[in-house]
Amino acid sequence: MTMTVLVERTETLCNGIKLLQLIHPEGQNLPTFEAGAHIDVHLGNSLMRQYSLCNSPSEQHRYHIAVLEDAQSRGGSQYVHQHIQAGQTLQISAPRNVFSLAQTHSKAVLLAGGIGITPLLAMAEQFLVNQVDFQLVYCCKSPEHIAFTGRLSQPDLRDKVVFVHDDLISHPELLQAFLPSAHEHHHLYTCGPNGFMQTVFAQAKSIGWQDAQLHQESFKADLNTQTHRHFQIQIASSGDVFDIPATQSITQTLEENGYFIPVSCEQGVCGTCITHVIEGEIEHCDQFLTEEEKASNKIFTPCCSRAKSDLLVLDL
Ligand code: FES
DSSP states (O other): OEEEEEEEEEEEEETTEEEEEEEOTTSOOOOOOOTTOEEEEEOTTSOEEEEEOOSOTTOOSOEEEEEEOOTTOSSHHHHHHHHOOTTOEEEEEOOBOSSOOOSOOSEEEEEEEGGGHHHHHHHHHHHHHHTOOEEEEEEOSSGGGOOOHHHHTSHHHHTTEEEEOSOTTTOGGGGGGGOOOOOTTEEEEEESOHHHHHHHHHHHHHTTOOGGGEEEEOOSOOTTOTTOOOEEEEETTTOOEEEEOTTSOHHHHHHHTTOOOOOSSSSSSSOTTOEEEEESOEEOOOSSSOHHHHHHTSEEOTTTOEESSSEEEEOO
């Protein structure tokens, strides 16, 4: 179910990041949300994208989302940057949370990689309200890439924020300066590129942090990751076979070759692209299918999922 919101204002936060302030069209309160929550935003070009809410969860009169313009974008971020303006309405979902805060904290560490700052800023706001001891480590390329500079420099927050402009993936040892030793009620939250989050978790685990204390969020399937491998897709009806490179999705490759599978989110959360598989072993990368559906090895989401076997035969 969707609801209509008004884009009350937009703002360029820094290099390539655009903030949208969304309000109820008649000025009423919006549904409440928890820190870490996101909304689905239906864009006018029939795409849907998920964006984290980055304002304080104590605010009920508005939602803030911030969108990074992605040069590799296939519609979502480019649409937001080029077409969405103050005064227009948008269809959005109610907030959902798949990145919730733990019940109890004695200390929290928030590690943001680039645009991954968005859900972590809402968490920082919540910790301020709850008087939880925390540190926000914000890693980005340069000072020109820092978003929310106004909010992060305010007195209640500035002493809790550290900016890092080094490449932590290449120099993971630098993370140790920001990772306290693990205690029972310490929690670490990270959001950013997959490689960044993997590095953060590896370093935390190396000094004793347990899985239950580590929390991450990534909406976007990272097709540039080294872990993805090349495989082939066969179209059952025609017998056509296509190579799927490690850096491209199945739907992208098929579209380039004249086979169109409907897509919307392209991130494995909406289910629009579900396709039946006749042969081969699926590598599920979505958050939509149930564990039973995944185990059946009969359907998958080719916008982000891949193959464990060398060949997948699709019922197309
Ligand atoms: S397009 Fe949304 S799950 Fe594939």
